[in-house]
Amino acid sequence: MSGSTGTIVEESLQALMDDQTFLPDLKAEIREKAFSSLVSILSTPNHVNKSFLRIALDNKKVVRIPAFRIQHNNILGPYKGGIRFHESVSEEETSNLASLMTLKNALHDVPFGGGKGGVVINPRNFSNKELNLVCKKYVQYFSGILGPDKDIPAPDVGTGEREMDWMMGEYKSIHPGQSYLGSFTGKSVDNGGSLGRKDATGKGVYFSFRYLLHDFMEKQYKWMVERENPFAKTILNYYGKPLKLAVQGFGNVGSVVALEAHNCNLLNNKVVSVSDQNVTLYNSDGLDIPSLVQYVKKNNGDLPVSHEQLTEAEVKATILDRDDLLTLEVDVLFLAALEDQIHSENMDDIQADIIVEGANAPTTGEADANLKEKGKVIIPDILANAGGVIVSYLEWLQGRETQFYTEEEVYDRLFEKFRETCDKVYPQYFGDAYSLRENCYIHAVTKLSTVLYRQGKLY
Numbered sequence: 408m409s410g411s412t413g414t415i416v417e418e419s420l421q422a423l424m425d426d427q428t429f430l431p432d433l434k435a436e437i438r439e440k441a442f443s444s445l446v447s448i449l450s451t452p453n454h455v456n457k458s459f460l461r462i463a464l465d466n467k468k469v470v471r472i473p474a475f476r477i478q479h480n481n482i483l484g485p486y487k488g489g490i491r492f493h494e495s496v497s498e499e500e501t502s503n504l505a506s507l508m509t510l511k512n513a514l515h516d517v518p519f520g521g522g523k524g525g526v527v528i529n530p531r532n533f534s535n536k537e538l539n540l541v542c543k544k545y546v547q548y549f550s551g552i553l554g555p556d557k558d559i560p561a562p563d564v565g566t567g568e569r570e571m572d573w574m575m576g577e578y579k580s581i582h583p584g585q586s587y588l589g590s591f592t593g594k595s596v597d598n599g600g601s602l603g604r605k606d607a608t609g610k611g612v613y614f615s616f617r618y619l620l621h622d623f624m625e626k627q628y629k630w631m632v633e634r635e636n637p638f639a640k641t642i643l644n645y646y647g648k649p650l651k652l653a654v655q656g657f658g659n660v661g662s663v664v665a666l667e668a669h670n671c672n673l674l675n676n677k678v679v680s681v682s683d684q685n686v687t688l689y690n691s692d693g694l695d696i697p698s699l700v701q702y703v704k705k706n707n708g709d710l711p712v713s714h715e716q717l718t719e720a721e722v723k724a725t726i727l728d729r730d731d732l733l734t735l736e737v738d739v740l741f742l743a744a745l746e747d748q749i750h751s752e753n754m755d756d757i758q759a760d761i762i763v764e765g766a767n768a769p770t771t772g773e774a775d776a777n778l779k780e781k782g783k784v785i786i787p788d789i790l791a792n793a794g795g796v797i798v799s800y801l802e803w804l805q806g807r808e809t810q811f812y813t814e815e816e817v818y819d820r821l822f823e824k825f826r827e828t829c830d831k832v833y834p835q836y837f838g839d840a841y842s843l844r845e846n847c848y849i850h851a852v853t854k855l856s857t858v859l860y861r862q863g864k865l866y
């Protein structure tokens with residue numbers, strides 16, 4: 408673990424160590440030893456698995472592609488986390504994402520540990536046959552460490568239902584006679600997946616924002632007015648007002664966030680801008696999000712990039728450069744693309760006062776501190792984007808029981824989990840000087856430390 412995640416975990420542990428009501432039976436020297444043990448456990452992964460997948464390409468050339476499965480911590484349950492297919496995948500990135508999963512599951516009380524996988528490829532450069540082979544080889548190479556009670560992968564950037572279906576199929580062939588439905592989540596519904604899984608992350612991201620600006624404020628308005636806290640003032644400033652929103656990334660997560668925001672009748676939203684890897688689209692009167700969703704479905708996931716394509720999509724918009732979205736004059740910025748999108752070079756140009764992290768780690772540590780200093784509210788990844796893993800947990804449960812929930816039941820359970828977490832962290836956030844990210848980490852680290860201690864792991 409490195410960068411802001413590592414530092415923030417250590418700071419959370421320091422805050423707990425100074426709090427004598429936390430694990431009060433840990434005294435003096437033993438207390439210090441236990442905390443140094445905690446730092447080492449939470450800052451390093453349990454296992455780093457790396458292989459080179461040997462793939463025969465369609466042109467008969469044979470390549471060996473680096474692939475990872477990093478298992479960070481399993482004190483709360485089997486390792487759990489996505490598999491990313493992207494050229495920028497590295498051991499460090501995968502390890503950071505695995506540790507984030509441990510903390511995310513702890514925060515939301517999901518009985519899983521943290522893991523993450525990755526394959527260093529651009530899937531767009533591979534045929535379907537080659538991708539199928541990559542998926543099968545991934546499962547073959549890591550077959551010993553994967554399984555419903557060991558480590559349960561899910562989709563991430565560059566992977567989706569199709570890849571999870573292929574991977575589960577391969578897992579089933581390698582382990583005949585064993586239960587397999589819980590070996591991968593994010594599968595297609597026909598193949599044992601859960602209704603609602605596909606949209607779960609985006610729905611959760613939007614819910615974390617809507618809950619704060621609407622439900623929480625309805626209940627806590629008077630209390631919020633009495634706060635001296637700068638973040639409470641920021642939220643009060645936008646409460647009940649029309650909101651201009653921008654969404655970076657228009658894939659699994661971003662497109663659902665944009666649609667949820669567009670359809671939400673509890674807030675007065677206008678989605679004025681969306682972007683993807685090629686382009687930013689802007690319309691100060693609000694974009695026609697349903698038409699854009701239809702367009703990307705038919706066009707390999709890409710937003711329109713020319714006037715002809717906008718006409719084909721029946722959408723009115725100005726075409727801007729890809730990164731222009733980040734610095735537009737908007738109230739709320741949803742980040743649903745990749746890591747490190749707000750950094751030292753653009754942090755001073757960010758105009759939005761509320762930033763919601765749909766992607767993992769889209770704000771660098773330096774930018775995070777800078778935005779906090781300015782009183783901007785950041786709803787962090789660990790809180791906002793847990794919808795996928797929460798519904799993955801429901802999918803895993805359904806697979807074990809071979810009983811399936813309706814879509815309505817899935818969303819009810821998803822939002823119930825989110826409500827519980829939000830009610831845990833929002834009041835503390837507006838009541839003290841920590842950022843929301845720090846608050847979430849303190850909750851997660853408290854949970855992990857308590858269970859590690861109760862299981863006798865701290866010595």
Ligand code: NAD
Nearest residue numbers: 564565608656657658659660683684743744765766767795
């Ligand atoms: P995706 O591949 O479906 O979509 C990514 C989107 O981002 C695409 O529209 C792509 O064009 C766009 N994009 C890529 N680079 C960009 C750039 N520089 N600027 C603007 N847009 C860019 O991926 P996804 O599943 O939507 O995941 C997005 C993020 O959310 C990732 O960080 C992922 O780790 C995180 N996440 C996803 C899930 C999930 O369930 N899918 C769960 C938790 C977290």
